[in-house]
Structure formats: C-alpha cells, structure tokens
Amino acid sequence: MNWAIETENLGKRYGKVTAVDSLSLRVGEGEIYAFLGLNGAGKTTTIRMLLGMIRPSSGVATVLDKRVRLGSREPWAQVGYLVETPHAYPELTVLENLEATRRLHPGTPKKAIAQVIERLALASYADRRTATLSLGNVQRLGLAKALLHNPRLLLLDEPANGLDPAGIVEIRELLLEITRQAGVTVFMSSHILAEVSRLAKRIGIIHEGHLLQEINVEELERNRSRRLQVRVQDLETARANLEAAGHPVHVTQDGAIDLMDTDSLDHPDRIASLLVLANTPPTQLFMEQEDLEHYFLRLVGKDGDPQ
Amino acid sequence: MNTLANSLWIETRKVLRSRVPFFTALGFLIMPFIGALLIFIYKDPQLARQLGLLGAKANLVVGSADWPGYLTLLIEFTALGGFFFFCMAISWTFGREFTDGTLKDLLAVPVPRLHIILAKFIVVAFWCIALIGETYLIGLILGAAIHLPGGSLTVILHGTGLLVVTSGMSIILVMPFAFLASVGRGYLFPMGIAIITLILGNLALTLGWGEYFPWSVPALYMQGTSLTPISYVLVFLAGLAGLIGTYLWWMYADQSR
Numbered sequence: 001m002n003w004a005i006e007t008e009n010l011g012k013r014y015g016k017v018t019a020v021d022s023l024s025l026r027v028g029e030g031e032i033y034a035f036l037g038l039n040g041a042g043k044t045t046t047i048r049m050l051l052g053m054i055r056p057s058s059g060v061a062t063v064l065d066k067r068v069r070l071g072s073r074e075p076w077a078q079v080g081y082l083v084e085t086p087h088a089y090p091e092l093t094v095l096e097n098l099e100a101t102r103r104l105h106p107g108t109p110k111k112a113i114a115q116v117i118e119r120l121a122l123a124s125y126a127d128r129r130t131a132t133l134s135l136g137n138v139q140r141l142g143l144a145k146a147l148l149h150n151p152r153l154l155l156l157d158e159p160a161n162g163l164d165p166a167g168i169v170e171i172r173e174l175l176l177e178i179t180r181q182a183g184v185t186v187f188m189s190s191h192i193l194a195e196v197s198r199l200a201k202r203i204g205i206i207h208e209g210h211l212l213q214e215i216n217v218e219e220l221e222r223n224r225s226r227r228l229q230v231r232v233q234d235l236e237t238a239r240a241n242l243e244a245a246g247h248p249v250h251v252t253q254d255g256a257i258d259l260m261d262t263d264s265l266d267h268p269d270r271i272a273s274l275l276v277l278a279n280t281p282p283t284q285l286f287m288e289q290e291d292l293e294h295y296f297l298r299l300v301g302k303d304g305d306p307q
Numbered sequence: 308m309n310t311l312a313n314s315l316w317i318e319t320r321k322v323l324r325s326r327v328p329f330f331t332a333l334g335f336l337i338m339p340f341i342g343a344l345l346i347f348i349y350k351d352p353q354l355a356r357q358l359g360l361l362g363a364k365a366n367l368v369v370g371s372a373d374w375p376g377y378l379t380l381l382i383e384f385t386a387l388g389g390f391f392f393f394c395m396a397i398s399w400t401f402g403r404e405f406t407d408g409t410l411k412d413l414l415a416v417p418v419p420r421l422h423i424i425l426a427k428f429i430v431v432a433f434w435c436i437a438l439i440g441e442t443y444l445i446g447l448i449l450g451a452a453i454h455l456p457g458g459s460l461t462v463i464l465h466g467t468g469l470l471v472v473t474s475g476m477s478i479i480l481v482m483p484f485a486f487l488a489s490v491g492r493g494y495l496f497p498m499g500i501a502i503i504t505l506i507l508g509n510l511a512l513t514l515g516w517g518e519y520f521p522w523s524v525p526a527l528y529m530q531g532t533s534l535t536p537i538s539y540v541l542v543f544l545a546g547l548a549g550l551i552g553t554y555l556w557w558m559y560a561d562q563s564r
Contacts, residue, residue, distance in 0.1 A: 051415040071558035077417040087408035103313035
C-alpha cells in the first residue's frame with residue numbers, strides 16, 4: 001500500500017511540556033483517517049508538523065513521499081488543509097479570498113473558483129466581505145480554500161466546527177464523494193467520535209500527546225461494551241434463577257438487572273424465556289450499547305461513570 | 308517570477324481593500340498643511356503676534372519664509388516625520404497575518420516564501436512612496452498658493468532630490484520593523500519599538516553619535532551634515548538585516564498561529 005502520510009516517532013516538546021510524543025502512524029492513499037482526541041491532546045500540533053509549520057523535536061514526517069521540512073515548497077501543490085479556526089482576509093470578499101488562494105497554487109484554473117463556490121454552497125455570499133460572514137460560512141470558505149486546487153491529500157483540523165447539523169451532513173457527504181470519486185486521502189482531526197465514525201475507515205486516538213489506539217471502525221463496534229438490562233417485579237427470584245443458570249448479575253441502584261456475559265448478550269431471548277419459566281417475566285428488557293462518547297472517554301481515562 | 312507576480316497581486320489587493328492606507332494617507336495629509344500654515348504665519352509677523360504661542364512656535368521651526376525654507380520643512384515632515392507612518396504600514400502588512408490568523412494560509416503552499424515576503428516589502432515601499440508623493444505634491448501646490456518668494460526650478464529640483472534620498476533612507480530603515488512584527492506576532496510590538504527608535508535617534512543626534520545610529524542618518528543628511536560612507540553603509544545594513552531576519556523568521560521559526 002502507498003502511504004499518503006507516514007510519521008516515525010514524531011514528537012514535539014515546548015520546554016518541559018510534551019505536546020506530541022513518539023507518534024508513529026501511517027495513512028494509506030485514498031483512506032479517510034480520523035485523528036481523535038480531547039482539546040489539547042496534540043492533534044493540531046501534529047497537523048502543523050505534517051504541514052511543515054512546526055519543526056518536530058524528534059522523528060520525521062513524510063507526506064506524499066516527500067519528507068516534510070520547514071519552509072519547503074513540496075509537496076504542498078497536492079495538499080489542501082484547514083488548520084484550527086479558519087481565517088480569511090476580512091476586507092476581501094469570498095471571491096477575492098479564493099482568488100488569493102488560487103494564486104498561491106500556480107496552475108489552478110480560474111474556473112476552479114466557481115466550481116468550489118458551488119460545491120460549498122457559497123454562491124450567495126461570493127461578493128460579501130468575509131468580515132460579515134457567519135462562523136459556519138467562514139468554515140465553508142476554509143474548506144473551499146482547502147479544496148480549490150483539487151489536492152490529493154486533505155489535512156482537516158476539526159472540519160465540522162461551526163457548522164449546523166445540515167452543514168455537517170453536507171460536508172460529510174462531500175468528503176465521502178471526493179474520496180470515492182477522486183481517491184483523495186483525508187486526514188481529519190476531531191474530538192467527536194460519533195462524527196468521525198460515520199466517515200473514517202480508521203481512527204487514531206491521541207491523548208496527552210500519545211497515540212493510545214488505532215482501530216478500524218468495525219473493531220470500534222466490537223470494542224464498545226454492551227449490556228442487557230432487565231427489569232422484573234420480583235428482583236430476588238429473578239436474580240437467583242439467573243445466577244443458578246450461570247449468568248453473573250449486577251443490580252443497579254434503581255433496581256434493574258444488568259447482564260454483561262456473552263451468552264446473555266448474544267441470546268437475550270433465552271434470558272426472557274428463563275425469567276418467564278421462573279414466574280418472574282421481564283417487565284422491560286433491552287440491549288444497550290455503550291455510546292461512542294462514553295467509549296472514547298473510557299479509553300482516555302476521563303470516564304467518571306463507575307460502570 | 309510568476310509566483311512573485313501572484314504574491315504582488317495578493318498583497319496589493321489586501322492593501323487596497325484595507326482602510327489602513329486611507330488612515331496613513333489622512334495622517335500624512337496633515338503635514339503639508341501644517342508646514343504651509345507655519346510658513347504663512349512666519350511670513351506675516353502681525354498675524355504671528357496675534358496668534359501668540361503658535362507664532363512663537365513658528366519662529367522656532369521655520370528657517371526662512373521662502374521656498375528653500377518651506378521645502379526643508381516639508382521634507383523634514385515627510386521623510387523624517389513620516390517614519391512613524393512607514394513603520395505603521397510595514398507593521399500592519401506583516402503583523403496582520405499573525406493577528407488575523409491568516410499566516411497559516413501562506414505557509415504550506417507551493418510558492419517560495421521569499422516571494423511572499425518580497426511582495427510585502429515591495430508593496431510597503433510603493434505605499435510609502437505614494438504617501439511621500441501625495442504630501443510633496445500637495446505641499447508644492449500649497450507653497451504656490453501662499454505666494455512664497457525665492458522659488459525656481461533649481462530650488463524645486465534640489466528639494467526633490469533631497470526628498471528622494473532622505474525618504475529612500477527612511478524606507479530602508481523601516482525594514483527591520485517587518486522582522487519585529489513577525490517576532491512580536493502583531494503590530495503593537497514594532498510600533499512600540501518605533502517610538503523608542505525615534506527617541507533614541509534624537510538622543511544620538513544630541514550626543515553627537517548620530518552618524519553611527521542608522522535612524523539618525525536621514526536627519527543629518529537633511530541638515531547637510533558631511534557624512535562618511537560608514538553612515539550610509541549602516542543604513543543599508545540595517546535594512547538588509549531587516550530583510551534577512553524577516554526571511555529567516557518566516558522560513559525557520561515555528562509558526563503555531
């Protein structure tokens with residue numbers, strides 16, 4: 001597989017503070033890779049190192065087969081990016097800002113501006129000064145600047161920031177489309193697992209500068225904990241029968257039974273039958289899967305829930 | 308070359324669309340009017356007496372109420388007094404990328420960083436020249452309007468030559484402020500240093516070390532002081548240091564904004 005991004009022990013220290021520590025990851029061409037972490041986890045620092053804006057304290061980064069160096073002109077002709085909050089020249093219009101970006105990418109045809117304006121639904125704002133745009137539209141302009149020159153690789157830092165729910169869906173569809181149709185590689189950071197799990201094939205979880213885990217979306221589904229919650233009229237009888245049948249029981253504070261053994265999770269129908277036969281039929285029975293945010297917080301050790 | 312032309316287009320558009328050039332032009336516009344007013348008062352002692360303090364002040368500043376005296380005053384105001392506005396122009400051009408958060412859009416692009424920086428320097432130079440031209444032209448019109456004696460083509464040409472050299476040095480001497488705007492990531496730091504530089508320049512002149520302090524050299528040249536080549540070399544080196552320092556900062560410093 002060809003790697004669009006490759007880092008080897010990439011690290012950045014600011015005095016005694018380690019922002020990113022020994023980060024080694026690979027992103028394949030045409031892949032959507034999500035870089036997930038809480039605020040201050042090291043996501044933006046990593047993206048800035050990948051873009052040659054910050055010199056790493058250790059390790060190397062390679063982007064589109066070029067070793068990233070400060071001040072270098074390569075490989076940026078084929079890279080589009082959005083770093084932190086997007087900014088634009090406030091006194092220039094949307095069109096003029098895009099024209100400035102076009103001129104910073106020699107060889108980009110003029111018609112690319114009209115295309116990207118249409119793609120990002122910015123047509124009605126084209127002649128507006130960017131100082132008057134809403135946060136969501138500035139974000140759209142930031143994405144338009146990143147996409148203008150049809151890059152092979154997109155580095156997007158929190159691309160959904162400031163967008164309304166419809167905008168988030170729209171951008172998600174757009175990113176999926178360019179990945180499928182043009183084989184563009186997307187490396188995006190986010191702090192919202194639910195958002196990236198709908199888009200990315202692989203997710204890297206970074207916490208306090210360390211890459212905690214790299215997982216496929218399928219693995220993510222398997223790793224999220226599940227529980228079968230049962231409510232009955234006669235708690236003690238139900239508990240005794242379930243334990244006698246070999247199902248470890250956990251009674252919650254509000255009087256529900258939580259079952260987390262594989263047999264219960266795979267065959268909730270058997271649990272229902274068992275309880276009916278024991279004359280304690282379930283009044284409520286449902287399967288609950290750990291939500292993505294809970295899973296993420298559990299991974300990074302920020303889960304305050306005792307369960 | 309194409310990338311330099313593109314960078315020039317971008318920088319020019321940014322300046323023309325901003326209100327900052329308008330404010331600097333407005334600030335500069337006051338200078339010829341003040342010069343003409345002082346000369347006008349000096350020309351008419353009766354009016355000077357009626358105006359009291361202003362009349363006394365006019366006597367202090369103005370050498371003679373004729374074209375050579377008026378041009379000297381105008382050039383002092385424009386090329387030397389304009390230094391602060393030149394600093395404002397260069398500090399804004401470089402510092403705004405940091406304060407507006409737009410610097411990141413200039414970094415990972417297939418355009419040589421040198422071209423982006425050069426375009427900014429060139430646009431600032433033209434901006435300063437436009438300010439000087441505006442002031443000088445209006446100054447000449449005002450001079451003609453108040454019917455100053457002693458005017459001739461030779462006097463005007465001599466004055467223009469003096470203006471070109473003095474303002475040329477002033478423009479070179481603001482180049483280090485691009486570096487200060489970059490290091491300070493905004494315009495406040497270079498503007499603060501500009502005020503300190505003006506104070507130090509006056510101090511150097513008072514102490515007699517002006518010829519070795521680059522920012523005092525234009526004033527000495529204006530006054531017709533005989534200067535050694537060292538003074539001019541120091542002015543050139545200060546500008547060069549500003550250019551190289553800015554380039555190195557933009558190339559190799561961590562840019563985390």
